[in-house]
Amino acid sequence: MAVDMNMNILVVDDYKTMLRILRNLLRQLNFSNIEEASDGAAALKKLRDCSIDLIISDWNMEPMTGIELLREVRGDGKLKHIPFIMITAESKSENVIAAKEAGVSNYIVKPFNAETLKSKMASVLGDF
Amino acid sequence: MLPGKVDAALRQRLEELESKHGDTVRIADIAEVVESMMATLKGDVVGADLAIYAELESLARYIQTAKTEIARLRPDQVKEQYLPAAADQLDAIVEATAEATHTIMDATEIIEGVMENLDGENSQKLMDATTRIYEACGFQDITGQRITKVVNTLKDIEERIDALVAAFGSEIEKVKAEQPEAEEKEEKKDSDEKLVHGPQLPEDAKSQAEVDALLASFD
Numbered sequence A: 001m002a003v004d005m006n007m008n009i010l011v012v013d014d015y016k017t018m019l020r021i022l023r024n025l026l027r028q029l030n031f032s033n034i035e036e037a038s039d040g041a042a043a044l045k046k047l048r049d050c051s052i053d054l055i056i057s058d059w060n061m062e063p064m065t066g067i068e069l070l071r072e073v074r075g076d077g078k079l080k081h082i083p084f085i086m087i088t089a090e091s092k093s094e095n096v097i098a099a100k101e102a103g104v105s106n107y108i109v110k111p112f113n114a115e116t117l118k119s120k121m122a123s124v125l126g127d128f
Numbered sequence B: 001m002l003p004g005k006v007d008a009a010l011r012q013r014l015e016e017l018e019s020k021h022g023d024t025v026r027i028a029d030i031a032e033v034v035e036s037m038m039a040t041l042k043g044d045v046v047g048a049d050l051a052i053y054a055e056l057e058s059l060a061r062y063i064q065t066a067k068t069e070i071a072r073l074r075p076d077q078v079k080e081q082y083l084p085a086a087a088d089q090l091d092a093i094v095e096a097t098a099e100a101t102h103t104i105m106d107a108t109e110i111i112e113g114v115m116e117n118l119d120g121e122n123s124q125k126l127m128d129a130t131t132r133i134y135e136a137c138g139f140q141d142i143t144g145q146r147i148t149k150v151v152n153t154l155k156d157i158e159e160r161i162d163a164l165v166a167a168f169g170s171e172i173e174k175v176k177a178e179q180p181e182a183e184e185k186e187e188k189k190d191s192d193e194k195l196v197h198g199p200q201l202p203e204d205a206k207s208q209a210e211v212d213a214l215l216a217s218f219d
Helices: A016-028 A040-049 A066-074 A093-102 A114-125 B008-021 B027-041 B048-072 B075-115 B120-137 B139-167 B169-178 B180-197 B208-216
Strands: A009-012 A034-037 A054-057 A084-088 A106-109
Touching (some): A009 A040, A016 B075, A016 B139, A034 A040, A040 A054, A040 A066, A054 A066, A054 A114, A066 A084, B048 B169, B075 B120, B075 B139, B139 B169
Parallel strands (some): A009 A054
C-alpha cells in the first residue's frame, strides 16, 4: 500500500533547532503536514487533540521524556497503534533495549542524515 | 569501648568527647579532639605514652596545616566566581550556536525558495546541497546536549565545594582577612585575562553602535 504523503507527523523535541531541521528534512521528503511539540507532555496533549499518523520523538526532554511518552502512547487504547520512531543521541544498548521493550517502531541515532531518516520511516510505513 | 590502660582522667575526657561528638567526628573538629586529649595527657605521661603524645601533637599540627592550605586555595572563590562564570560561558556557547544555526537555516530556506524556479538538474543539485546543510545543522543539538551535561557536572562540583566551604568556613575567613590584597590582584588578573583570551558574555558586551558612539566621543 502506498504511503499517504498527506499523513500527519508529530515531531517531538525540546531543541527548536532540531524541530526545524526535522521539519525541513521531512518537507524535502515531500511530507508537509507536520505538527510539533517541545516535550512528552505537550506531545501527549496534541496526540489526544489531533489525528496523528506517525510520531518522531527525541528521548531527553522534561517534564516527560521520550521513553515515558512512548509508554503512555503504547498504554493508551486509542494511540497505541501509532508508529513511534525514537530519534536520540542516547544510543547505549540499555536505552535501545528499553525502547524496544516499550514498543518503539524504530530508532535513529543522532547525528543522522536524511537518508537514514527516510530508510527508518520506510521500514515503518513502507517505501515512498 | 575505651582501652583498659588509660588513666581515669583521660578515660573521663574520652567519654566526654565521645558523648559530645558521637562515633563520627567532622574534619574541622579533629584538631579540637586531639588537642583536648593532649591537654588531659600533659604532666602524666612516660615512656610509650610520651611517644603517643608526640604523635598526637604532630597529627594536630598536620591537620591544622592541611586546613590552612585548603583554605588558602579559596574554595569559596571557586564556588562563587569561577564555577558560575564557567556555566555562563557555556550557556553563551549554546545560545550563540543556536542563533547561528537558525541564521544558516533562514538562508537555506531562501535558497530552497529560489530552487523552485530552476530546471530539474540544477534544482536537484541545490536540493542535495540544502539537505546536507540541514543535516550538518544537527551539530547544534548534539553540542547543546553535551554542554548541558558539563553544566550539570559543574553543579555537582559546586555542591561538593559548598560542603568544603561549610567545613572550612572559619579558616577561609582567616585567609581572607590575611590576604585582602591578593584577592584584589586576583580579580584584576581575571579581568585582564578575559580581555586577552576571549569575548565577554552578551549581557556585558557593547554593541557596534555603542562602540562607534564611544569612539566618536573622543573626536
